[in-house]
Amino acid sequence: AQTVTQSQPEMSVQEAETVTLSCTYDTSESDYYLFWYKQPPSRQMILVIRQEAYKQQNATENRFSVNFQKAAKSFSLKISDSQLGDAAMYFCAYRYGGSRLTFGEGTQLTVNP
Amino acid sequence: NAGVTQTPKFQVLKTGQSMTLQCAQDMNHNSMYWYRQDPGMGLRLIYYSASEGTTDKGEVPNGYNVSRLNKREFSLRLESAAPSQTSVYFCASSEYYREGYTFGSGTRLTVV
Numbered sequence: 001a002q003t004v005t006q007s008q009p010e011m012s013v014q015e016a017e018t019v020t021l022s023c024t025y026d027t028s029e030s031d032y033y034l035f036w037y038k039q040p041p042s043r044q045m046i047l048v049i050r051q052e053a054y055k056q057q058n059a060t061e062n063r064f065s066v067n068f069q070k071a072a073k074s075f076s077l078k079i080s081d082s083q084l085g086d087a088a089m090y091f092c093a094y095r096y097g098g099s100r101l102t103f104g105e106g107t108q109l110t111v112n113p
Numbered sequence: 114n115a116g117v118t119q120t121p122k123f124q125v126l127k128t129g130q131s132m133t134l135q136c137a138q139d140m141n142h143n144s145m146y147w148y149r150q151d152p153g154m155g156l157r158l159i160y161y162s163a164s165e166g167t168t169d170k171g172e173v174p175n176g177y178n179v180s181r182l183n184k185r186e187f188s189l190r191l192e193s194a195a196p197s198q199t200s201v202y203f204c205a206s207s208e209y210y211r212e213g214y215t216f217g218s219g220t221r222l223t224v225v
Contacts, residue, residue: 009153035213045203045216052211091155098163098210100146100171103155 002027004094006104013082014112020067021077021107023092030054032096034068034075039089039106048090051075079109087111115139119204119217126194126224134189134220136204144207145187146214147171147179149200156203162187194224 003026013019025034036048051059051068058066063083067076079086092104117138126132138145143164148156148171158171160179168179176198178190187206191198201221205214 004155006155033211033213037213043201043219043221045205045214045219047213050213093213095210095213100158100161101156101205101214103148103157105153105155 002029002094002096002099002102004092004102004104006092006107008107009105010108010110012110012112013079015082015084017082018078018080019082019109021079021090021092021109023075023077023104025073025075025092025094025102027073027094027096029096032094034066035093035095035101036064036066036075036077037091037093037103038086039091040085040087045091049077082111084111084113116215117204117206117217119202119220121220122218124220124222126191126222128195128224130194131190131192132194132222133191134202134204134222135186136188136217137186138204138206138215139185140206140208140215141184142206142208142215143184145181146205146207147177147187147189148203148205149173150203150219151200159189159202191222194222196224198222199224 034051038046093101146161147159162181165184204217
């Protein structure tokens with residue numbers, strides 16, 4: 001069974017600084033998708049970024065980018081120029097084929113002014 | 114564009130009571146899901162429906178039942194609520210596996 005692990009339950013960053021959230025996963029598949037979701041205090045789940053495993057190029061969305069290391073099964077999220085609105089719980093997730101999303105445990109990010 | 118609508122947003126139940134969480138999506142998605150979120154455990158799949166007329170168990174199905182009423186609606190029922198079912202429940206839908214899910218806004222359920 002696929003597993004997703006986020007080893008950092010909590011992280012903090014100063015406003016305008018850069019922070020990296022870690023995620024590792026276990027799979028025997030070669031073609032799959034990885035996601036980062038943001039959950040602010042409103043509880044809404046918001047898709048931040050998506051990576052297709054067969055693409056070597058790391059995905060970017062404005063201030064959010066990933067470091068995808070397929071051989072190492074690592075998928076970290078980098079947030080540049082952190083803003084107060086980035087404070088949230090972040091979840092890493094994996095999906096293969098028609099299977100369901102498997103989520104990590106989450107990382108609570110605090111942004112300090 | 115409502116997306117995925119969940120009701121209610123909050124609920125308090127007494128142990129042994131029953132209730133149904135409602136979920137509806139207006140995106141014509143085939144697949145729908147119910148997850149529960151607990152601190153330190155991420156989101157865990159309770160049940161899912163790959164298409165209208167089918168339902169399957171997920172990781173933590175005990176104590177729950179589901180009904181895929183039609184393509185739009187997927188409800189989750191707690192027949193006899195227990196304190197261990199205190200959690201935040203999310204409904205979600207998707208169409209293509211390369212996409213993520215569209216989530217509802219969640220239901221915070223407390224069982225006392």
